[in-house]
Amino acid sequence: MWRQWIPFWHPGISPHGGDVDLLFSGLLVVSSLVLGLLFFLLALFCVRYRASNPIDRGHQTSKSWHWEVSWTAASLICFLALFVWGASIYFQIFRTPPEELSVFVVAKQWMWKVQHTGGQSEINALHIPVNRPIRLVMASQDVIHSFFIPALRVKHDVVPGRYQDLEITAQVPGHYHLFCAEYCGTKHSGMTGEIVAMEAADYAAWLASQTPSSPLAQEGGSLFRELGCSGCHGIGSKVRAPLLEGVYGKPVPLADGSVVTADDKYIRDSILLPRSQIAAGYEPLMPSFQGKIDEEQLLRLIAYIKSLGGHGS
Ligand code: HEC
Ligand SMILES: [Cu+2]
Known part of the structure; x- marks a missing residue:
């Protein structure tokens, strides 16, 4: 090569x-x-029309269109x-990645926190299997960061307040640099990490060797009760709220007549900005959880709702 x-x-x-x-x-x-070309012409004219050169300067042609x-x-x-x-x-x-293997990445001043769906988490490191498209769901806890892996030739901004999807595939096992490529404060230059691409078998062994707290969905389930979501969304609650079983990945008709797909972004918005998209047939009773829960709790809740069945799970 x-x-x-x-x-x-x-x-x-x-x-x-x-x-x-x-x-x-x-x-x-x-x-x-x-x-x-520019420098060549510049040099040429400098030499040709220097003061000491007795060259004919009389015939200035008019501009040639x-x-x-x-x-x-x-x-x-x-x-x-x-x-x-x-x-x-x-x-x-930057096409929309397929729902293959999802990994959550939360950027905050000044580190990358990675959450695998099995509950394994890592800081400033991301272990992935080779030759398999990985879907990264990225969010920022504070300011704009940018997820940059030179070896994979990808860079994607991570903007607070919304999810960014990015598909990555590594073809060669090894350790590669991860940088934050958007100035994000005093220790921006230290916001680096490592991508570890491994053969499928090594990856499986690595996942097993990590001590997962508990699967994300399970932790999300506890949060769902602690935060009082189940009080409204549970079966037999007094408030008329949609049951979330099987909602993930399905089309949801909204009160304004439009239909959206209940993906990660929709569920995120439903929790943080419930007024922005009201499910058809329901009163806008849900309180906003903006500022009450952080990105990591959010992704646990989403993992839980995803685990309740529905498309692609
Ligand atoms: C006070 C009752 C109440 C509480 C507490 C509540 N919700 Fe809701 N939720 C609703 C109602 C009513 C709707 C339907 C209207 C709307 O879309 O805002 C809804 C809608 C939703 C939707 C959209 C569902 C769909 O079918 O479109 C999601 C997702 C959701 N809530 C998740 C949660 C989560 C997670 C929590 C806890 C952090 C929570 N809710 C807490 C009442 C509540
Ligand atoms: Cu940063």
């Missing part, structure tokens, strides 16, 4: 790594050509082509 001979060029280990590298090289080549229009059009087409190329790769990388 020609890239091996370029210093500082770390090999990409994701399926789209080659495409990103090629695009990057293309950008580099086009920019270098433009830069080279042919030249003007053609070089503007040529560079426009060139850079638009780069844009289209980049956009097609972008859509390939």
Whole structure:
């Protein structure tokens, strides 16, 4: 591979790594050509029209529109082509990931907290099996962070107040850098971590060797009772609230006539901003839990509601 001979060029280990590298090289080549041409002309004119050169300066031609229009059009087409190329790769990388293996990532000043659905958690590290698409559900507890794994050629902002989905696939086992790529405060530069890509068997062994507190869904179940959700959403409650059994992944008709899918984002919004989307046929009685529960409790509640059955579980 020609890239091996370029210093500082770390090999990409994701399926789209080659495409990103090629695009990057293309950008580099086009920019270098433009830069080279400019500096060449600059030097040429400097030498040619230097004060001591007795050259004929009398025949200044008027502006040539042919030249003007053609070089503007040529560079426009060139850079638009780069844009289209980049956009097609972008859509390939950032498509909505399938519900395969989900891992939650919570960013906070200044660390990455990772929650596996089995209850295993880690800080500033993420263990994943190789050759398997992983769906990361990312949230921030405070400010904007950015999840950046150079070896996988992916970077995604993690914005407070909403979930971000990101699909990653590592093809080669090993340890890789994880960085926060958005300035997020004093210790931003220390907000680094490690991605550990392992063979499926090693990954299974690693999962088993961790001491899980208890599965996320189970902890979510206790929270569901402690926070009083079950008081309204339980069978036989006095308040008329929708039963959450099997709601996950199903279409939910809303009071305003629209229909949404009950995915992670919808459930999150239902808990934090219950007024924003009212389920059809119910009164807006649910209190907001904004500021009362943090991201980690939220994802436990979602795991619990998911475990109550429904699509894809
Ligand atoms: C005071 C009673 C009450 C409490 C407490 C309550 N809810 Fe609700 N919840 C409702 C009602 C009523 C609705 C339907 C109206 C709406 O969509 O806001 C609802 C809607 C929902 C929905 C959307 C369901 C659907 O079918 O669209 C979810 C998810 C949900 N609640 C989760 C929770 C969780 C988790 C908690 C605890 C943190 C909780 N609720 C606490 C009354 C309550
Ligand atoms: Cu950060």
